[in-house]
Amino acid sequence: MTLTSTKVAIAFSDGVEHELTVEPGQTVLDAAVAAELPILYQCRSGSCSSCIATLVEGEAETRPGASSTLLAAERAEGKRLLCVTEPRGDCRFELGYDSAAGTAKPVDAQAFVNAVEKVAADVVRLELELADGYWMDFRPGQFVQVAVPGTDEVRSYSMASTPADLPKVELLIRILPGGVMSDWLVNRAKPDDVVKLSGPYGAFFLREKVKAPHIMIAGGTGLAPMMSMIDSIRATSGRKPKVILSFGCQSEDGLFHRDAIDLRQLWLPTLDVRISVDRGPAPDGVRVGNPVEVIGNGETIDPDSVAYLCGPPGMLAAARQHLEALGLSPDNIFAEQFTASGA
């Protein structure tokens, strides 16, 4: 902790820049929120990654005793979670999103359950419909927090649907043994149940670089934000970018949404899908292996590609390393990590 205030510059991707005064003991996010900057954040405790930024000048470290879900490779590239970061002198951060992204403030909403459908051995598709009078503007890839009915617990899930699908909201939820959300979904959830949610949250969303080739790597229910992004790309006007979707599950009985993916390939001919299972047997059209290694294997990858990764930490670290070795800039790799609180 510094004993004097520091000057911290915050630069958005559209060129908008602000200078903050950060007082001793304050985090960069505390100062940014006090100054009403349109910064994305949610947990304020280093666990959701929404407040991720890149330190490009000066020094700033995680405050003592705070935890952070950043991968070692991300830290080495200058990434910081602003909610647990204290400056060590004047410094400058760049954000991977424009100054309009944080202006749509999260809202509380109520929704009704439309459908609860088991789509794989351990995955449920939950379709909600916002109640009259509620709305939630979001960007494809962002997440909501859902209150588990009958408990004080909340859980975070990326939307698989798009803003154009509102008031319908679709979530893909992994069933975990002993999980409170899992218990509700498997044993009690039924159509017309009322669910409270809040959002949108998160800095993981489709960027403006929509004409660049896209690489999407998803593990398990990490497919959800990719479905939202793919459907949004399909709906944009003009020439569609090449999109590689590499989707991996642990085993055949964990695979889901293959028909939905096939449909996207018909709708979006530039979509190139690779599906993997970690261990065999594998059904037709599915390979055994991980979803990272199939990228750039016997093909040339455009180094200007934009990559979106969603899954467990190990997969994200491997994918980031692999994509950087293929020539992608760290600035064009966006990731959303599953955290252990999903139980």
Ligand code: FES
């Ligand atoms: S708001 Fe900083 S990690 Fe969640």
